[in-house]
Amino acid sequence: MRIRVLDLDVTPEELARAPEVRQLLAAHLPGPAAGNGADAPGGGDAASLPPAVANVLELKGPGGAVLHTLESFLASLLRWPGVDARVGISRLNRDDPANIVRLHRRGSAGGAFVYVELPAAGLKFRLPRTHSLEGLVHARARDVKPGAPYGITLRLRPATLAEALTLARQAYEHAEDGAPAKDRGKQTPRPTRRAAESKSASTDEQTAPV
Numbered sequence: 001m002r003i004r005v006l007d008l009d010v011t012p013e014e015l016a017r018a019p020e021v022r023q024l025l026a027a028h029l030p031g032p033a034a035g036n037g038a039d040a041p042g043g044g045d046a047a048s049l050p051p052a053v054a055n056v057l058e059l060k061g062p063g064g065a066v067l068h069t070l071e072s073f074l075a076s077l078l079r080w081p082g083v084d085a086r087v088g089i090s091r092l093n094r095d096d097p098a099n100i101v102r103l104h105r106r107g108s109a110g111g112a113f114v115y116v117e118l119p120a121a122g123l124k125f126r127l128p129r130t131h132s133l134e135g136l137v138h139a140r141a142r143d144v145k146p147g148a149p150y151g152i153t154l155r156l157r158p159a160t161l162a163e164a165l166t167l168a169r170q171a172y173e174h175a176e177d178g179a180p181a182k183d184r185g186k187q188t189p190r191p192t193r194r195a196a197e198s199k200s201a202s203t204d205e206q207t208a209p210v
Contacts, residue, residue, distance in 0.1 A: 045075035052087045056097045060118040069158050070121050074101070077114065077168055082106040103168070105175040111149065113171040121156040123164055125171040128152075136163045 045068075046054060053074060061067050077083050082105050088098035099119070102112035115124040129141040129151030138160040142153050152171075156164050 045071040048075050049078070050085055052097070053085045053101060056087045056101065056118065059097065060099055062119045062121050065158050066121050066156065069161050070116070070156055073156060073161060073164055073168075074103075074116070076165060077103050077172075080172060083172070086112075105172055108175040110175055113175045114168050115150065116156075123154045123156055123167075124150040125152040125154070125167045126150055127167065127171050127174065131170070136166065138163050139167055 046057075049057070049071065057067065057070065061070060074085060078085060084104045084106060086102045086104060088100050088102070090096040090098050099117060101116040101118070103114040103116070104112050110126060113126045116122075117124070124142070126149050129144055129146060129148065131141075131152055133139050133141070133152070138157075139152055139154040142148070142151050144151055152167060154160055154164055154167060
């Protein structure tokens with residue numbers, strides 16, 4: 001057995017952010033022991049995915065290590081309470097799945113908290129572009145208006161998985177709770193002009209001196 005000792009002049013935080021270190025830990029400490037419980041990718045991720053998601057990854061997903069990373073990412077998110085993965089339909093062919101996988105939090109009035117674009121494995125998070133990216137070296141703010149819902153992006157790779165899970169967790173926790181989207185925007189109907197005039201006339205009659 002060979003042992004190599006390295007003397008590095010770095011802080012523990014800098015060492016933990018090094019992609020090479022993350023890959024080394026992932027290779028030798030698979031499963032929950034390498035992470036923090038429910039967020040940690042584990043084995044058998046592909047088999048645990050919903051059939052529609054597994055099908056679109058097979059048809060339109062990336063290959064190699066990026067595919068395995070994407071499967072781990074999706075499997076981790078689907079273990080969170082109330083998370084659904086949805087695959088859309090192509091606009092050009094109704095029998096063809098779209099190139100998007102959406103992660104929704106059930107009960108949220110907002111849209112998906114993460115969009116996955118295939119085959120590039122690009123991620124868009126439902127976070128404002130002003131969201132703090134302190135300590136994240138791969139994520140970027142998108143060139144969108146400040147009020148745009150999906151303001152943070154990241155391209156998923158083995159070295160970016162930890163950041164992707166961090167941002168997904170933040171977007172998940174900030175997902176708006178409340179009524180379903182179909183109930184949003186319901187307002188008390190405004191009275192028509194004729195009804196308003198009729199009500200005003202009735203009020204005048206009641207208050208007029210005898």
